Amino acid sequence: MVQKISFKDALEQSLGGLTASLVTPNRIGDYGAKVMYYTNRFKGKIVLLNLVGNISQMTITTVFGVIGLTIFVNFYQVDIDYYRVTRFVFILLIIAILSFFGVKHRRFKVKGHSYVDIIDFIKSITINVKAKTLVFSLIRYLIFSFQFYFLLSVFGVAIDYLDAMVVITSMYFLASIIPSISIFDVVIKGSVAVFLFSFLKVNELTILTITTSMWLLNFVIPSIFGGYYVLNFRLPNAE
Numbered sequence: 001m002v003q004k005i006s007f008k009d010a011l012e013q014s015l016g017g018l019t020a021s022l023v024t025p026n027r028i029g030d031y032g033a034k035v036m037y038y039t040n041r042f043k044g045k046i047v048l049l050n051l052v053g054n055i056s057q058m059t060i061t062t063v064f065g066v067i068g069l070t071i072f073v074n075f076y077q078v079d080i081d082y083y084r085v086t087r088f089v090f091i092l093l094i095i096a097i098l099s100f101f102g103v104k105h106r107r108f109k110v111k112g113h114s115y116v117d118i119i120d121f122i123k124s125i126t127i128n129v130k131a132k133t134l135v136f137s138l139i140r141y142l143i144f145s146f147q148f149y150f151l152l153s154v155f156g157v158a159i160d161y162l163d164a165m166v167v168i169t170s171m172y173f174l175a176s177i178i179p180s181i182s183i184f185d186v187v188i189k190g191s192v193a194v195f196l197f198s199f200l201k202v203n204e205l206t207i208l209t210i211t212t213s214m215w216l217l218n219f220v221i222p223s224i225f226g227g228y229y230v231l232n233f234r235l236p237n238a239e
Contacts, residue, residue, distance in 0.1 A: 013037050015226030016233065022223055036233070048121050052130075056137040058176065064141065065173020068166045075166070076199045144218070145169065151210045157202055167196045186215035 005013075013034050020033035031050050035043045072078070149164045174196075175189045190211040197207050 012229045016229040019223045019226030056133045060137045060141045064169040068169030071166050072170045155206050
């Protein structure tokens with residue numbers, strides 16, 4: 001444990017980080033915002049803990065997304081240039097391997113803070129904490145996925161739950177690997193969703209309305225509340 005905080009503090013940091021990530025690529029501003037709530041003593045560890053949480057969420061998204069996309073491609077017989085896909089996966093694999101060896105013996109520093117060994121720190125996190133992080137990531141993923149399906153039902157789209165989930169998981173996976181600025185996230189998800197749901201003959205306007213509603217409910221409105229915390233933010237007392 002780095003530092004014990006209340007649910008209220010965690011909520012403030014989450015909403016404040018969400019607001020700060022509004023205009024940053026792939027929500028990287030979230031890292032910087034959460035770090036500001038802590039003194040130099042903890043900043044390096046906070047960045048790495050945030051990284052572990054994001055990796056956990058991406059792991060869940062990837063696992064369900066790959067399964068969903070595989071089913072989707074086979075069932076709807078989507079034409080895919082497998083040469084390009086293989087080349088893309090190969091490049092990603094090379095980057096991942098180089099990144100791993102690049103940080104394996106590297107220490108991390110946040111402006112004036114003592115160095116933190118990345119691999120050693122991640123190893124120091126207990127299995128219990130890692131398991132809870134994955135479980136919470138899974139719950140968050142399931143909530144977002146069901147929310148999309150619920151909105152499909154609200155807008156009168158008659159579609160089987162499993163069929164919808166195949167498309168929804170594919171959509172979240174494809175949207176997550178496309179670099180974007182958070183404020184334009186709705187454009188990325190909307191474009192991907194329109195393409196995928198076109199195979200199910202779902203109206204484009206309906207899908208765009210649903211993705212926009214999701215964006216407003218889960219990003220814009222929380223960011224507005226987070227704006228209050230950002231405007232009233234005070235630096236922690238130095239230790």
